[in-house]
Amino acid sequence: MIRVEHLKKSFGNNEVLKDISVTIDRREVVVVIGPSGSGKSTFLRCLNRLEEVTSGHIYIDNVDITDPKVNINKIRAEVGMVFQHFNLFPHKTVLENIILSPIIVKKVPRKIAIEKAYDLLQKVGLKEKADDYPASLSGGQQQRVAIARALAMEPKVMLFDEPTSALDPEMVGEVLEVMKRLAKEGMTMVVVTHEMGFAREVGDRVLFMDQGFIIEENTPKELFENPQQERTKSFLSRIL
Amino acid sequence: MNFRIDLIIEYMPYFLRGTAYTIGISLLGILFGLILGLFIGLGKMIKNRFLSFPFTAYITFFRGTPLMLQILIIHFGVVRALLGETNGVFAGIMALSLNSAAYVAEIFRAGIQSLDKGQMEAARSLGMNYYQAMRHVILPQAFKRMIPPLGNEFIILLKDSAQISIIAVPELTYWARVFQGRFYKVWEPYLTAALIYLFLTVVLTFLLDRLEKRLKQE
Amino acid sequence: MKKWLVVIFGLVLSGLFVGCGEKEAENVAGEEQTEEKKELRLVTDAAYAPLEYMEGDEIVGFDIDFIKAVAEEAGYELEIEHVGWEPIFVEIEGGTADLAVSSISIRPDRQENYDFSYPYFLSTNKILVREGSDIKSAVDLKDKVVAVQNGTTGHLAAEQILGVDNPNLKKFDNNNFAIQELISGGADAVVADNAVVEEYVKNNPDQNLVIIEDPDAFEAEYYGILFQKGSPLVADFNKAIQTIFDNGVYTEIYMKWFGVEPDIEHLKSLQD
Numbered sequence: 001m002i003r004v005e006h007l008k009k010s011f012g013n014n015e016v017l018k019d020i021s022v023t024i025d026r027r028e029v030v031v032v033i034g035p036s037g038s039g040k041s042t043f044l045r046c047l048n049r050l051e052e053v054t055s056g057h058i059y060i061d062n063v064d065i066t067d068p069k070v071n072i073n074k075i076r077a078e079v080g081m082v083f084q085h086f087n088l089f090p091h092k093t094v095l096e097n098i099i100l101s102p103i104i105v106k107k108v109p110r111k112i113a114i115e116k117a118y119d120l121l122q123k124v125g126l127k128e129k130a131d132d133y134p135a136s137l138s139g140g141q142q143q144r145v146a147i148a149r150a151l152a153m154e155p156k157v158m159l160f161d162e163p164t165s166a167l168d169p170e171m172v173g174e175v176l177e178v179m180k181r182l183a184k185e186g187m188t189m190v191v192v193t194h195e196m197g198f199a200r201e202v203g204d205r206v207l208f209m210d211q212g213f214i215i216e217e218n219t220p221k222e223l224f225e226n227p228q229q230e231r232t233k234s235f236l237s238r239i240l
Numbered sequence: 241m242n243f244r245i246d247l248i249i250e251y252m253p254y255f256l257r258g259t260a261y262t263i264g265i266s267l268l269g270i271l272f273g274l275i276l277g278l279f280i281g282l283g284k285m286i287k288n289r290f291l292s293f294p295f296t297a298y299i300t301f302f303r304g305t306p307l308m309l310q311i312l313i314i315h316f317g318v319v320r321a322l323l324g325e326t327n328g329v330f331a332g333i334m335a336l337s338l339n340s341a342a343y344v345a346e347i348f349r350a351g352i353q354s355l356d357k358g359q360m361e362a363a364r365s366l367g368m369n370y371y372q373a374m375r376h377v378i379l380p381q382a383f384k385r386m387i388p389p390l391g392n393e394f395i396i397l398l399k400d401s402a403q404i405s406i407i408a409v410p411e412l413t414y415w416a417r418v419f420q421g422r423f424y425k426v427w428e429p430y431l432t433a434a435l436i437y438l439f440l441t442v443v444l445t446f447l448l449d450r451l452e453k454r455l456k457q458e
Numbered sequence: 459m460k461k462w463l464v465v466i467f468g469l470v471l472s473g474l475f476v477g478c479g480e481k482e483a484e485n486v487a488g489e490e491q492t493e494e495k496k497e498l499r500l501v502t503d504a505a506y507a508p509l510e511y512m513e514g515d516e517i518v519g520f521d522i523d524f525i526k527a528v529a530e531e532a533g534y535e536l537e538i539e540h541v542g543w544e545p546i547f548v549e550i551e552g553g554t555a556d557l558a559v560s561s562i563s564i565r566p567d568r569q570e571n572y573d574f575s576y577p578y579f580l581s582t583n584k585i586l587v588r589e590g591s592d593i594k595s596a597v598d599l600k601d602k603v604v605a606v607q608n609g610t611t612g613h614l615a616a617e618q619i620l621g622v623d624n625p626n627l628k629k630f631d632n633n634n635f636a637i638q639e640l641i642s643g644g645a646d647a648v649v650a651d652n653a654v655v656e657e658y659v660k661n662n663p664d665q666n667l668v669i670i671e672d673p674d675a676f677e678a679e680y681y682g683i684l685f686q687k688g689s690p691l692v693a694d695f696n697k698a699i700q701t702i703f704d705n706g707v708y709t710e711i712y713m714k715w716f717g718v719e720p721d722i723e724h725l726k727s728l729q730d
Binding site: 254316320324325326327328406407408414417418420421422424 | 544547548567568571605608609610613623625628629630631635638639642643644645
């Protein structure tokens with residue numbers, strides 16, 4: 001479903017991604033781990049072109065999204081993204097946050113968008129917060145709303161960029177719970193995270209990135225219990 | 241010194257007529273200044289340096305030269321070239337609009353750039369194009385932040401409008417000067433005009449404060 | 459209510475006068491030190507060519523040559539400063555300046571609050587129009603847009619024809635703006651002193667402006683030196699004026715600026 005070929009990305013003279021090639025299948029949950037500065041967030045942001053790639057190609061359902069002629073807004077509407085800092089729209093209520101994009105981008109009738117939004121809020125356990133403003137929600141609640149907002153566009157794939165890193169520890173669980181349920185329902189997901197427990201339990205595959213390369217990829221069980229590369233071993237020994 | 245309150249009272253109709261002009265011209269000035277300023281502020285934010293240059297140059301010119309000279313140039317030069325004759329009210333509104341647009345543009349740009357980059361990214365990641373993201377996500381938030389500096393700009397414009405008396409626009413300061421020319425009195429006309437300006441700015445400040453509070457509650 | 463106003467105004471005024479007071483003190487000290495040639499502060503509005511105007515940063519003009527001659531005759535030194543038209547009256551009334559020469563017409567309403575010297579110059583208002591204008595005399599101004607310098611006799615003369623504070627009467631800071639307005643098409647006529655309009659037309663023949671005289675509508679005016687009410691200087695200066703009228707100095711200055719002989723006898727006949 002996603003095919004990345006020889007992806008390179010530089011910021012000025014600083015090459016952050018140095019030749020990444022990987023394929024992600026439909027309904028697969030891929031967890032990307034690695035030390036900070038390894039390029040894993042940049043890799044994720046390339047997948048919906050929040051960062052323009054320097055060279056290489058990314059195909060989503062056989063459409064080359066790095067082609068300048070491609071309608072990137074259409075691609076993005078099908079690729080959901082959840083940010084470390086939630087990025088909810090503070091001037092809109094929870095409900096408005098969720099229905100905004102379906103209404104203006106996909107031209108969904110307002111009534112239907114609202115029904116759908118309530119379903120999604122139910123799913124993330126925040127139906128009673130529909131008319132609140134984001135500022136009155138806890139971090140965990142805000143992130144669950146952000147997930148609902150991304151899902152409202154009915155994406156083919158969801159990208160998670162360290163979704164629990166900005167949360168207080170007691171709120172991490174509620175967000176991971178929502179993500180697990182999503183995985184079980186068969187959503188294709190690419191997750192950048194430091195939550196190794198989540199990777200082990202939910203991930204179909206783990207990519208270990210360091211210094212702009214994918215150093216090693218395997219099932220969580222194999223990668224965690226039997227790492228092949230020295231750098232993987234030293235990274236795991238530091239965080240486990 | 242004898243202070244002639246009776247002359248002030250006699251001249252009050254002119255002060256009031258002048259005040260009406262001052263209010264009207266200031267309102268039109270800030271209105272056109274806002275519209276033009278938004279446009280110029282957006283222009284200045286274009287990443288391509290060649291395309292943004294005219295907007296940057298505009299802001300530099302109008303912020304870097306005295307308003308008084310802008311008024312004279314517009315009155316005797318620009319408006320005459322446009323209309324074939326001078327028109328003080330037209331030139332006054334034009335000068336105030338063009339001048340305030342430069343300041344509004346900077347307020348506008350600062351308001352947008354003070355927003356977290358994540359807001360734009362979130363909107364774009366949901367499939368909105370640049371204009372949809374601006375209209376529904378960025379601008380509504382930026383406007384709220386711009387209200388205090390824009391209000392400040394409005395107050396400055398109201399006071400600056402006194403300078404168009406030099407091209408004989410019959411606003412408040414003009415009538416104060418005519419008063420002086422007629423009665424050879426200084427304190428009476430200028431203190432009266434100053435008090436009227438003060439009253440206008442105090443009322444304006446009060447209204448802007450209320451607007452700000454209401455927006456904060458939302 | 460009235461008291462309250464007076465208190466506020468009083469506060470504002472006293473603040474302003476602190477600055478002026480210091481200057482006055484300096485002047486007094488200066489006078490005491492130089493007994494022989496007292497230095498006087500003269501204020502003018504140097505935007506009224508050819509009577510008083512700026513050449514570079516120097517104030518020149520007929521009035522300036524005239525007053526220098528008179529002051530020398532009377533035994534005073536002058537410190538001449540361009541302050542603008544309206545501040546002249548404030549400075550003289552407040553005593554921060556000793557005298558003013560600025561094409562100031564001697565008028566009864568001004569005489570109530572100020573003292574004047576003998577008349578030293580005859581002036582009359584004239585109308586300046588564009589070539590081909592249908593304005594032929596003062597009455598034709600009635601429905602026209604007229605530009606004047608605020609507070610001048612031209613302003614008052616035009617006001618008598620158009621009515622007090624008629625919106626068609628545009629009052630500018632100086633005559634240059636008023637004439638510019640005429641040239642630009644924002645006004646149909648300018649009413650101003652003959653000296654001003656004649657000088658302008660002489661220097662700008664390419665602007666195609668025409669001067670219209672109307673002695674019936676515009677009374678002759680006489681300029682005088684302006685002093686504070688009760689100023690002891692008036693007598694000295696009157697005496698000096700008389701002297702330069704008689705010794706040919708006045709005629710020389712007048713010829714230099716206007717190229718014709720002055721009617722000194724007429725000016726003298728007005729002295730009383």
